[in-house]
Amino acid sequence: MTNRVSFKFLILIVFICGAKSNSDYDYYWRDYNGAIPPDAVTAAYGVYIGQVYRNCTLIPGALYSENQNFVGEFYGKFETKTNIKILCSHGLLKWVMVNLDDVPFEDPDCKLVRGGFEGDTFNWYIGRYFHENMWKVSKVGYQHFKALSLWTNSGSYVHIKKFEVLKVCR
Structure with missing residues (x-):
């Protein structure tokens, strides 16, 4: 029970810190409940930008509305x-x-x-690329590997140097 409460508290802290640091910009993260909100950011037709917390890492990736599935790159697919x-x-x-x-x-x-982070070391940004006949959204590393780290259908990952990155302008 205490692990569940601690996890919820950690997510709340991450959300509060993220909301504060993005206060000059008009974007935010909502809980996904199976329905696409009207203000959701689209990456491509039927593809949205999702985020999942796993093993001290906040992972950005693709949220496919057709099957309500999140796919991201975390040491593979x-x-x-x-x-x-x-x-x-x-x-x-x-x-x-x-x-x-x-x-x-x-x-x-x-x-x-x-779009996320890994521990206290790396910030992840959001990139997209048309790969293996579909649009994919994944993490962009600037400090470590300087590429879009993209999952493959076989379960591994590749680093892409030429891709689209998501930006916000005032």
């Missing part, structure tokens, strides 16, 4: 249908093509949308 958050916004979020081999990642006019 990770899937779940429970305890999912969905990214929502009333503001202007946009997908921007980047090539991390050629173009600087930072943009003074826009801010990357933070």
